[in-house]
Amino acid sequence: MDPFKLLSRSTKLSKSSKQLQRRSTPSSGQNAQSQLFPGNSDDGVNRSRKRKRGEEALSNTRVGVDDVYPSVVTGRTIPNGGVFEQSDVERGSTARPPHGSSVYEEESMVGDDGPLPLEERRKIMKEHKLKITRLDPPATRMQKKGRSKGSSAKVDKAKALVFPEPMQEFDQLTSRYGVSRRLANNVAEQGFSVPTEVQLGALPLLLDRPSTYLADSDQPGLTSSSGAIDLLTVAPTGSGKTLAFLLPLLHNLQQEKQDDAAIDRHISALILAPTRELASQIVNEGRKLSKNTGITITQMRKGMRFGLQDHDNAEEKESSEYNNSSLVKADIIVSTPGIVHNATSESENHLALSKVRHLVLDEADVLLDPLFRDQTLEIWNSLSNAKLQVSMWSATMGSNIEALATATTTARRRRLNELGKTCAEVPLLRLVVGLKDSAVPNVQHKLVYAATEQGKLMGLRQLLHPASSTDSGPPLRPPFLIFTQTIERAVALHAELLYDIPVEAGGISRIAVLHSDLSDTARDNVMTRFRKGEVWVLITTDLLSRGVDFRGVNGVVNYDIPTSSAAYVHRIGRTGRAGREGGVAVTLYSKEDIPYLKHVANVVAMAQRETRNDAGLQQWLLDAIPTLSKNEKQSLKKHGIESRTARGKEKDPKAARKARISTKAGFVRQAENKRKGAVLGSQRRAQAEIHDDDGDETEFGGFD
Numbered sequence: 001m002d003p004f005k006l007l008s009r010s011t012k013l014s015k016s017s018k019q020l021q022r023r024s025t026p027s028s029g030q031n032a033q034s035q036l037f038p039g040n041s042d043d044g045v046n047r048s049r050k051r052k053r054g055e056e057a058l059s060n061t062r063v064g065v066d067d068v069y070p071s072v073v074t075g076r077t078i079p080n081g082g083v084f085e086q087s088d089v090e091r092g093s094t095a096r097p098p099h100g101s102s103v104y105e106e107e108s109m110v111g112d113d114g115p116l117p118l119e120e121r122r123k124i125m126k127e128h129k130l131k132i133t134r135l136d137p138p139a140t141r142m143q144k145k146g147r148s149k150g151s152s153a154k155v156d157k158a159k160a161l162v163f164p165e166p167m168q169e170f171d172q173l174t175s176r177y178g179v180s181r182r183l184a185n186n187v188a189e190q191g192f193s194v195p196t197e198v199q200l201g202a203l204p205l206l207l208d209r210p211s212t213y214l215a216d217s218d219q220p221g222l223t224s225s226s227g228a229i230d231l232l233t234v235a236p237t238g239s240g241k242t243l244a245f246l247l248p249l250l251h252n253l254q255q256e257k258q259d260d261a262a263i264d265r266h267i268s269a270l271i272l273a274p275t276r277e278l279a280s281q282i283v284n285e286g287r288k289l290s291k292n293t294g295i296t297i298t299q300m301r302k303g304m305r306f307g308l309q310d311h312d313n314a315e316e317k318e319s320s321e322y323n324n325s326s327l328v329k330a331d332i333i334v335s336t337p338g339i340v341h342n343a344t345s346e347s348e349n350h351l352a353l354s355k356v357r358h359l360v361l362d363e364a365d366v367l368l369d370p371l372f373r374d375q376t377l378e379i380w381n382s383l384s385n386a387k388l389q390v391s392m393w394s395a396t397m398g399s400n401i402e403a404l405a406t407a408t409t410t411a412r413r414r415r416l417n418e419l420g421k422t423c424a425e426v427p428l429l430r431l432v433v434g435l436k437d438s439a440v441p442n443v444q445h446k447l448v449y450a451a452t453e454q455g456k457l458m459g460l461r462q463l464l465h466p467a468s469s470t471d472s473g474p475p476l477r478p479p480f481l482i483f484t485q486t487i488e489r490a491v492a493l494h495a496e497l498l499y500d501i502p503v504e505a506g507g508i509s510r511i512a513v514l515h516s517d518l519s520d521t522a523r524d525n526v527m528t529r530f531r532k533g534e535v536w537v538l539i540t541t542d543l544l545s546r547g548v549d550f551r552g553v554n555g556v557v558n559y560d561i562p563t564s565s566a567a568y569v570h571r572i573g574r575t576g577r578a579g580r581e582g583g584v585a586v587t588l589y590s591k592e593d594i595p596y597l598k599h600v601a602n603v604v605a606m607a608q609r610e611t612r613n614d615a616g617l618q619q620w621l622l623d624a625i626p627t628l629s630k631n632e633k634q635s636l637k638k639h640g641i642e643s644r645t646a647r648g649k650e651k652d653p654k655a656a657r658k659a660r661i662s663t664k665a666g667f668v669r670q671a672e673n674k675r676k677g678a679v680l681g682s683q684r685r686a687q688a689e690i691h692d693d694d695g696d697e698t699e700f701g702g703f704d
């Protein structure tokens with residue numbers, strides 16, 4: 001739909017085209033393929049009969065989000081709430097294996113035919129667009145040396161490639177990697193039939209002994225003496241990274257607990273995420289996966305302190321402080337860097353993390369970006385366990401972040417060795433899925449020119465009416481997310497759109513705003529309502545652009561353009577998750593946005609090249625958009641488009657007025673201001689009169 005065609009005319013859709021659209025949105029319930037780059041079906045890869053059966057079961061269970069979502073225009077109510085909660089797969093009874101049984105249990109009896117030959121592994125990894133490279137010092141040194149010698153660079157880079165045996169089926173969890181039945185059952189209960197690409201590549205790396213796959217990388221120097229690796233993973237949004245780091249973590253903790261019962265009393269793993277919403281989501285996923293495994297996972301919230309778990313002192317154990325609910329005690333702690341940093345800076349909590357063996361940085365690029373960098377690095381460096389294993393995950397990762405991660409692991413190890421701790425050498429591997437820093441291939445991108453701020457608002461209003469037109473691609477159907485640059489603009493946009501949804505369809509209850517100025521309870525409340533399907537349009541800032549998984553979101557609107565290509569990739573990654581087709585990403589831009597549009601246009605162009613679909617962006621437009629200098633890019637990333645910020649308001653009030661979100665014409669606003677001024681003036685005069693009267697009274701000396 002092109003909203004600007006609609007400003008002048010509106011077309012009614014035929015019944016059949018409406019039905020077609022219904023079927024092709026992410027919330028329509030069809031999850032055809034959770035893999036973004038599935039291998040060729042006649043590629044010789046063993047796709048078992050059981051897996052097909054699992055796929056069927058999964059597709060049968062999908063709740064048709066699109067079926068239950070009425071059109072905003074027709075205003076029918078939702079018969080079944082909660083259509084895109086995280087646990088939506090679980091609602092369908094046929095997806096779950098019968099209680100007490102496991103699909104993997106049955107399959108784990110199938111014998112393991114031994115490792116695949118190297119050529120076969122290479123082929124599978126290529127088909128799934130997986131690339132694993134060693135980044136630890138010897139490889140880096142060799143690459144540098146190679147680069148200076150010209151042709152030998154190729155040889156060294158090839159040697160740095162690693163080819164573990166991809167985990168093509170979840171039944172290998174028990175048969176090959178010795179994952180407990182309970183843990184494997186918990187994965188089965190999620191209704192996942194096939195591992196996604198990132199799981200295919202990362203699970204063997206984290207579950208297998210490194211010696212098995214590092215052996216054929218022909219790499220002299222390091223072998224993993226500690227039996228562990230550090231991992232940096234770059235994989236598309238919605239590709240299942242959470243399971244890829246949680247599953248090995250839970251498996252390793254179970255093993256460690258078996259080996260050393262004392263571990264029970266310590267915090268063993270720390271997962272950092274940039275927002276509390278993401279942290280809470282990871283805990284939810286973690287709880288589902290760790291059910292009945294004996295591993296506990298919890299979120300550390302504001303004001304909480306670490307519960308000192310190794311209490312040998314009985315008195316201390318019984319003290320009221322120990323029983324205080326603000327103390328956090330679990331095997332795995334999930335939180336934001338700010339909260340953990342605050343807690344560790346208290347002297348008594350200093351040692352609480354000394355036994356942590358696993359550190360996971362989810363959205364690692366943002367955690368190592370200037371906003372969180374100091375806190376994240378301080379926490380990382382304060383973890384004094386010599387056997388610490390680190391993994392970093394994101395859909396985007398700049399080379400500077402990779403360099404920082406490498407330098408931090410090396411420096412930390414050196415420092416601990418100097419302190420007399422024997423710190424094992426751990427190889428650092430990088431797994432890249434698909435094209436680095438690119439958008440998911442199954443989302444349709446649209447760049448829509450709206451000329452002015454008011455034009456953007458009108459365009460958005462048209463998007464809220466999905467039956468208007470489908471001239472240029474699929475329409476945007478609720479539920480969807482709208483991103484703005486600042487909190488102030490999110491609030492203003494919410495106020496503008498509040499009455500745009502008809503009362504019969506739920507009216508103002510269907511639209512909500514979420515930002516970091518709201519209280520924790522209000523934030524949780526909005527998230528729950530959106531997940532339940534009570535809210536259809538959620539206006540937010542970049543707070544929700546990372547990691548948050550709403551399965552049935554049909555689209556994303558960038559009301560304000562994102563300030564970097566990474567921000568664009570993450571924002572639009574809230575739709576088209578787990579391989580779902582039909583997600584739409586609309587970016588509205590005005591004349592003021594044109595100088596800052598290039599990074600968005602580049603990502604769109606790359607996605608179009610990949611999918612061979614040039615519907616969203618023409619080459620002439622790409623060529624016409626100016627390119628920003630490095631400094632301009634950095635400033636844009638840091639401050640956003642200035643006229644939309646408080647800083648810009650002070651600097652250039654006229655430009656800020658132009659950028660204001662409001663449909664009111666200038667003269668209407670002027671008349672309103674005059675009226676307000678008149679009211680204020682008359683109130684002031686009335687006050688002054690009262691004051692004068694009071695003055696008379698004080699001067700009144702009484703009757704003689």
Ligand SMILES: Nc1ncnc2c1ncn2[C@@H]1O[C@H](COP(=O)(O)OP(=O)(O)OP(=O)(O)O)[C@@H](O)[C@H]1O
Pocket residue numbers: 034192193194195196199235236237238239240241242243394395546547548549551573577578
């Ligand atoms: N093997 C699988 N098969 C089908 N769905 C899966 C599988 N693994 C994970 N999922 C689902 O895919 C969705 C996205 O997963 P997840 O949130 O882990 O993505 P992500 O890669 O972390 O995304 P982001 O980069 O946005 O954080 C979730 O709803 C999850 O339940």
